[in-house]
Amino acid sequence: MDYRVRISPRSRRVRLNLSARDGLTIVVPRGFDARRIPGIVETRKGWIEKHLRRFSEAARFTAGNPPDILPEQIDLPALGETWHIAYRSTGAQEVVEVKAVEPGELVVSGAVDDPAACRSVLKRWLRxxxxxxxxxxxxxxxxxxxxxxxxxxxxxxxxxxxxxxxxxxxxxxxxxxxxxxxxxxxxxxxxxxxxxxxxxxxxxxxxxxxxxxxxxxxxxxxxxxxxxxxxxx
Ligand SMILES: [Zn+2]
The missing domain is CATH 3.30.2010.10 (Metalloproteases ("zincins"), catalytic domain)
Structure with a gap:
C-alpha cells in the first residue's frame, strides 16, 4: 500500500490522513520509530481501502453523485475559496468534528466511517x-x-x-x-x-x-x- 509519512512536531500520536488529492499520509510525532508504521497501516487496512475506494468512485462521478460520496474539496465561488478536506479516523470516538487547520484546509475527524455524520458537520461548517x-x-x-x-x-x-x-x-x-x-x-x-x-x-x-x-x-x-x-x- 502506498503512503507518505509526515513528521508533525505538534502531534503526540499517530494519525492516518486520507484525501483524494494526497492519498494516504501517516502523520507521526517527532522521534517516532518508523519501523512501527507498516504494522499500523496493516491493522487499519480495511478502513483505508474502503475510503480509497470511495475516493476513486467519487472521481468517476461528475454529476448525480450518490449521496454517500463525501466531497474531497469544496469550492465557494462567492468567496473565491477552495477548501480541501482530509478525513481522519480517530479510533473509538463516536462524534465527528470539522476544523479549519489552515485557510483552505479542512479536517473532518472522528467517526468518519459514517457519511451522514460527516455530511452533517460539513453542512454546519458551510452555514x-x-x-x-x-x-x-x-x-x-x-x-x-x-x-x-x-x-x-x-x-x-x-x-x-x-x-x-x-x-x-x-x-x-x-x-x-x-x-x-x-x-x-x-x-x-x-x-x-x-x-x-x-x-x-x-x-x-x-x-x-x-x-x-x-x-x-x-x-x-x-x-x-x-x-x-x-x-x-
Ligand atoms: Zn423577493
Missing amino acids: RRAAERLAPLLARLAEENGFRYDRVTIRSQKTRWGSCSARKTISLNCHLLFLPPDVVRYVLLHELCHTVFMNHSDKFWLLLDGFEPDGKAMRRRMRAGWKDLRAWL
Whole structure:
C-alpha cells in the first residue's frame, strides 16, 4: 500500500490522513520509530481501502453523485475559496468534528466511517462560513446604499436564496456561497429592496434595477445556481 509519512512536531500520536488529492499520509510525532508504521497501516487496512475506494468512485462521478460520496474539496465561488478536506479516523470516538487547520484546509475527524455524520458537520461548517462572510457583506451593502434591516439569519433552504420578513429580518441561504460574487450581490440587494417594498411591485423592481440593470440575466443565473448544488448537501 502506498503512503507518505509526515513528521508533525505538534502531534503526540499517530494519525492516518486520507484525501483524494494526497492519498494516504501517516502523520507521526517527532522521534517516532518508523519501523512501527507498516504494522499500523496493516491493522487499519480495511478502513483505508474502503475510503480509497470511495475516493476513486467519487472521481468517476461528475454529476448525480450518490449521496454517500463525501466531497474531497469544496469550492465557494462567492468567496473565491477552495477548501480541501482530509478525513481522519480517530479510533473509538463516536462524534465527528470539522476544523479549519489552515485557510483552505479542512479536517473532518472522528467517526468518519459514517457519511451522514460527516455530511452533517460539513453542512454546519458551510452555514458558519456563510455567517462569517455573508453577514458582513449584507451589512456593507446596506450601509453603502442606505438600507436598514433588523437582523440577518443564515439558513439552508431548498427553494429560495433569501427572504425578508415584515420585521426586516433577512434570511440568507448558505448555498449562496456556491454562486458567483455578482449573483450573490444581486440576491442580497433583492432582499434589501424588500426592506423598502414588501412585495414584487413595479416600484420594487424599479428600485432593484437601479442597482443591476441586467436583472433578467442575474435571475437566470440564480435559477441555474440550483443545479450546481452538490450531492453531499
Ligand atoms: Zn423577493
